[in-house]
Amino acid sequence: MNTPIIETRDLHKWYSGVHALKGVSLKVDSGEAVGLVGDNGAGKSTLINILSGLHHQDSGDILVEGKPADIRSPRDAMRLGIETIYQYNSMVPLMTISRNVFIGREPLKWSIGGIGILDERKMREESVKAIADVDLHLRSPDALVGELSGGQRQGVAIARAMHFKSKVMILDEPTNHLSVKETAKVIGFVKGLKAQGVTSIFISHNMHHVFACCNRIVAMALGKVVLDKPAADTSIEEVSALL
């Protein structure tokens, strides 16, 4: 079998007294769309925050494409090709789309010691292209992200991850607070990822959304993985009964 693109081995995490992860071992193969479900406080976000570099595990190992990975910051995660889209949005509302697409990874015309002049034309052109590539149609890259609808924002976030050729995309409740129509759009984006060979981990409380776009289901409860099956071999009823 292939080496998994991400593997976690016996991850533990404590938050001052709270044992949030109690030995999570998980393998995600390249190209999979994994649906991660679980009740509030099950530890889903904690697991994801560790993979995306916001937190660090107290014990356990992470392997990316078979190699041990020490993920200390979001930059480390991005360098390894892991990009995360959060439930509370990873965009700055009062900045333009093109600036948001390139936040932290701005193309520069020239620079001294990492600080330099932005290549704004390139930012504009490439963000237009990136957004069109995920089948999102926006008027201008100069519009403020705050003027977009929730679904469009998630679309831009996904376009950003695609532009930077991320291999694994983690989406933590990207459909929260979205209308039915907007949710359908976001699910469409996630399905599009699979078509382009991007591995994804999709977190949601809505089983229907998860089953609509994932080919494998992982359920967590109280900091542990309690179910891990191909979506075809399980059902909403079975998963719901476990949580």
Place this chain on the structure above:
Amino acid sequence: MRRLVKLAMQKPELASAMLLLVLVVLFQIRSEGVFLSVNNVRGFLGLLPETALVAVGVTLLMISGEFDLSVGSVFALMPMTMAVLVVAGWPFWAAVAVGLMLCAVIGFLNGWLTIRFDIPSFITTLGMLFMARSLTVVISGGFPPRIKPGEVPSWIFVGFVDEGGLIRASVLWFIAIAILISLLLSRTNFGNWVRATGGFLPAASAMGIPTGKVKIACFMICSVLAGFAGMIQSLRLNSFLPSIGEGMELQAVAAAVIGGTSLVGGVGSIIGGLIGAILIRVIDNGMVMSQIDSNWFKFAIGALTIFAVVGNAWLRRRGRAMKVETDK
């Protein structure tokens, strides 16, 4: 109307610029031409770069989402340090370098304490306001150091650059620095990080921006500009007093806010802070020249600040309402 609102929303400094124009005309009329007379403009252009430089630094820092209340004290501490060293026999440029370095250290401390202990910068820099002021008095040794005119090359900073003796070098320094900071904010990746950090901290850190370092850098720039401005003022007056710059911190915040900078970060522009600073100076000076009781000065600045914040909030609400309309 809609287009106007939208424009005003994107460029809140525009309204202030308009107000500025109106006030200049008004004061010119009320003062019967004294306001724009050569003598008055000379005095005005002497003081302006000093307060405006402080406002520029404070504006940048506020956009990154933090405050600095210690700028007024740093404004006094830097020239005092420099003067004490010069009197002690140090070369002028070495003394200037040490003074500016001290400002950078203070800015670093302000930022580091704020970030490391996760406390409001309002509190950190309030503490620094007292400490830096106290240090200034202590190192002055109770009586101000004296530097003979001509002993130091102060003309580089405050000498007149034109024949008529209207514009001082400080105006040029100030313009150059303001352009530089403005470009830093609008054209560089660092500026992008400043806006992102102040605009929505969780997103900025999730995207890998070193938000702590960005804020500390802004604190340092702010402090160094305040110290530099204080040095210019002291050299211009050729006196080194431990009391200068008192109350300046709040005027700088007022200037930033009047120019459209948000109190919670993420929004604002250097040119806005600049216009705010000019407005404050115009009101101060214009009232004196028009022989209005100058005790009304603080009242006017206060009212204008509140008006600016209310106005900006109104514009933002209008903007949001407009967005809903276009959604349909």
